[in-house]
Amino acid sequence: MSQLTPQSPVADATSAQAHALPSAPRRNPQIPTTDPEAGLKVTEIFYSLQGEALTAGLPTIFIRLTGCPLRCVYCDTEYAFVGGERMSLAGILAVCQSFPCQRICLTGGEPLAQPNAIALMQLLLANGYEISLETAGALSVKEVPVAVSKVMDLKTPSSGEADKNLWDNIDYLTPHDQIKIVIMNREDYDWAKAKIAEYELDKKVSVVWLSPMFNVAAEAEASDVAAPTLAADLAEWMLADSLPVRLQLQLHKIIWADAKGK
Numbered sequence: 001m002s003q004l005t006p007q008s009p010v011a012d013a014t015s016a017q018a019h020a021l022p023s024a025p026r027r028n029p030q031i032p033t034t035d036p037e038a039g040l041k042v043t044e045i046f047y048s049l050q051g052e053a054l055t056a057g058l059p060t061i062f063i064r065l066t067g068c069p070l071r072c073v074y075c076d077t078e079y080a081f082v083g084g085e086r087m088s089l090a091g092i093l094a095v096c097q098s099f100p101c102q103r104i105c106l107t108g109g110e111p112l113a114q115p116n117a118i119a120l121m122q123l124l125l126a127n128g129y130e131i132s133l134e135t136a137g138a139l140s141v142k143e144v145p146v147a148v149s150k151v152m153d154l155k156t157p158s159s160g161e162a163d164k165n166l167w168d169n170i171d172y173l174t175p176h177d178q179i180k181i182v183i184m185n186r187e188d189y190d191w192a193k194a195k196i197a198e199y200e201l202d203k204k205v206s207v208v209w210l211s212p213m214f215n216v217a218a219e220a221e222a223s224d225v226a227a228p229t230l231a232a233d234l235a236e237w238m239l240a241d242s243l244p245v246r247l248q249l250q251l252h253k254i255i256w257a258d259a260k261g262k
């Protein structure tokens with residue numbers, strides 16, 4: 001797998017899957033942005049398997065934008081809060097075109113914290129990419145192009161950020177989108193169950209995912225088996241209630257633990 005680091009978003013030329021960067025994008029579509037020169041702060045761009053949601057297991061290019069206004073207690077990408085390297089939209093496109101893949105996951109941090117993320121999605125769509133957007137649900141998704149598949153979080157009480165949920169966002173979700181709720185305990189599960197019923201979430205999106213918090217370090221200490229014990233409890237709760245949702249385990253963490261760029 002190739003990855004770009006926060007210090008130097010340049011493809012790792014020693015990797016078997018790294019590719020030389022083209023000097024310019026293959027096409028040069030008009031970029032509808034109010035500030036095309038500003039570009040975006042990028043923490044890393046890498047090529048790996050998607051670990052979550054409906055495209056789990058598929059080769060995917062990940063663009064991790066820098067910055068997030070939230071501070072979830074379970075955050076595993078704190079390294080994306082600050083730093084990064086400012087790149088032009090065309091430069092980001094050029095890096096994407098260096099990988100043998102037409103599927104992109106725009107993630108963070110919180111990608112929507114940078115307004116030019118919308119212009120980047122438009123540019124990538126114009127170049128034929130299939131895009132999913134991982135967003136925390138705290139910033140408006142209204143301007144996200146409809147062709148982009150939104151995978152939107154709802155933050156539970158135990159995350160420490162439940163008051164940041166922007167409930168108006170549900171009005172902009174379609175059957176092309178998904179909702180993910182990270183569950184830390186029974187209180188979170190009961191909260192999620194109530195919100196699913198209150199907003200009829202399962203009828204608004206293709207899938208509502210309940211994902212047990214996966215603390216790789218704690219699990220490794222507790223057992224030789226790298227599987228989250230919370231998942232077993234969550235599975236039983238879901239079965240007892242026959243909820244119209246799906247259990248999600250993070251594939252990349254099962255395979256690569258917390259390795260960056262995976």
Ligand code: SF4
Pocket residue numbers: 068069070071072074075076077078108109110136
């Ligand atoms: S929204 Fe995501 S990136 Fe931001 S603090 Fe929460 S888990 Fe971390």
